[in-house]
Amino acid sequence: MSVTRAQQPVAIPTVRTRTRLAHPALFLAGIVLVALNMRACLAAVAPVLGEIQRTFHLSPTASGLITTVPALFQGVGAPLTPRLTRRFGTERVVLGAVLTLGAGVLVRVLPSALALYLGCVVIGVAIAVLNVSMPGLVKREFPDRAAAATGLYSTATLVGATLAAASSVPLEKALGGGWQASLGAWSLLAVVAALAWLPQVLRSRQAAGAARTGGTGGPAAPAGRPIEGIWRSSLAWQISGFMGVSSLLVYVLVAWLPTILADHGMDRGEAGLVFAFSNLLQVAGAFLVPLLAGRMTRQSGLAVAMAAMNAAGIALLLLAPVSGAWAAAAVLGVAQGGSFGLALAFIVLRTNTPAGAARLGGMSQAVGYLVAASGPVGAGALHQLTGGWTVPLVLMLGLAAAAAVAGWGAGRNRTL
Template identity: 80%
Template sequence: MAVTRAPQPLATPVVRTRTAAIAHPALLLAGILLVALNMRACLAAISPMVGEIQRSLGLSATASGLITTVPVLFQGVGAPLTPRLTRRFGAERVVLGAVLVLGAGVLLRVLPGAAALYAGCVVIGVAIAVLNVSMPSLVKREFPERAAAMTGVYSTTMLVGATLAAGVSVPLERALGGGWRASLGSWSLLALVAALAWLPQLLQARRPAGPAAPAAAVSAAPAGRSPWRSPLAWQISAFMGISSLLVYSLVAWLPTVLADHGMDRGEAGLVFAFSNLVQVAGAFLVPLMAGRMTRQRALAVAMAGLNAAGIAVLLLAPVSGAWAAAAVLGVAQGGSLGLALAFIVLRSDSAAGAARLSGMSQAVGYLVAAAGPVGAGALRQLTGGWQLPLALLLVLALVAAAAGWGAGRDRTV
């Protein structure tokens, strides 16, 4: 598919009715932020519980690893289906349905038996996939002139939700007194709150048509040309996929890498938490910077370069350089996530186009990312050390730089 220079977004007049008044911009923003809080929280909440779940259900180490891998895998599987859903039902209904399904998956995951655990992980992965794809097109539609800045806001909120969930899961377990099931199941309440906050948007989507097409009609726009034939779309997908692989690999193994080199496990956990905290700053600031640039090539290469620098420190000085590596990787990982999402809105010319590009890039991205933790662990077991897995991640960071150089061009898919 040929690419063209990115047009300047045009503000579209909106028909005001009594239902449109319900969906005040502040309510829209609150709905987006509450949905975003859910998009990583239920995944991060399970990480501190994996050991207890393994003991409770008698799972092997490999089976325990699938608890975190399965949702990521199904985020990739579910992503291509979302543009069809939004065209048929409208983005507002799809988002509401996905949040409710996410809450149901959280509850399914804590029912007795390993089968329910994995079934819940599948449901959660598919629901998050729908939200991952829907949100960029909504941001593109509702904030056409501030799409990159709003992308930074909601990507930051996702990471805040993840950080909060990881930090309070164990205290929740102790406070509720119901073991890991009570702690993990409580996150369904957050999904319910987000669903209630999203209801005004559903009412807005029902407003009558006027001189300008209503939001639901925009969501239901006919399918355009497929991004799967666009080199630019593949470059965006590659940048998202490799960046996500680096994130998930280090999320899964960074504390173990540090502990295997002699660091106290408690300190290794603090280093990991610090890196997650720094991600929030990167996820907020990098999309803001991207929105002020015509081309984002240098920014993409900088994020990949910081990833490479942090991994190189882990290779050369894993203990003495751990805190420095955590800071650099935090900026790189949060910034790469925010930039990959910003590419979706900056490289598309409409909300429908953003949905199609988001569906492709996140399908490719999460399928690639799912291989990271498993592959790194397998290489560690095969070689008996972390040198080869980290060296391979270093090479992949350089590939991400090349993909980002192409994705950062001033073009649209």
């Protein structure tokens, strides 16, 4: 497969004129509402994880699976998404995935440990489909502003996570139904997103009908062929590695940060606030870093900076888990949000066509989330084995160094 220098933006030809951009506000509103769902149902778990453990008498390792299973099935489901979008169209696939996500949220709160994990499977597959579909949509609709649009999408994803983390315990108290009511309430957000996305589905059907009768004006068909031999590309593996290791660090702390702080003596309510604060600052990183990346020819230094900030935040948790918690949360928030946004930006910056972005997105997210899936359960198992959090955090420091190496390669001025 070929890798070329990306000195200038590559114009993306289209088979027919796009009409969706005649209503950019509606399209962006749909993207934002869909993205709000993509981490909210995961981030809502951490503040109530202790109660879930007590309800089903779960060990720390089994509790880690609540976060690991969705990540694992994100990796499993990602390679299948391009086939679905080619067969049914991206708009319909996104709508189906959002509705499936809402159903998974409801299954997860049924009174059974089996249903808990089954719901996690459904959630993981639905998020996988959305993860892979979105970069292709962004590349198709905003070929000249893909990095900025990616920043908006990644920001919305983390805003959803922040809202969920901050409101999980208050919702539990307000609804009076325990953790089940708190987690189940997020299915309503999926319904709102599905309703907002429905006009895009109707528009794509109208465009398809016009194309069959010889009309024009439908959404642009992805130009060019999918990338061949992507699994043999060192650049694709570096992008996948950066996404995978960065996601692993995020998933470990999504699963365990409040517990780590509480185990060191912090009040559970304050631990939840620290976690929410970290998620809030992820929003800033997810918005600003892709914007910076889009203005740079090389993003290697930016990727290394994100990895270094991750390492600094983890070191603070090791050295001062309570007194340094807020500072660690601030550094980790910017670093993790920035790493997430940059990993998504790499998908559109390192490809020239929507079809290429979809193919690279499928690979990078398959590899990335399979790597990330080992994080929460691995950290839980090490905590159970050693009786503390020192060993898991030290290993995370080493993984931050690995992210720096992968990010340096992923940030080179090349396209697939």
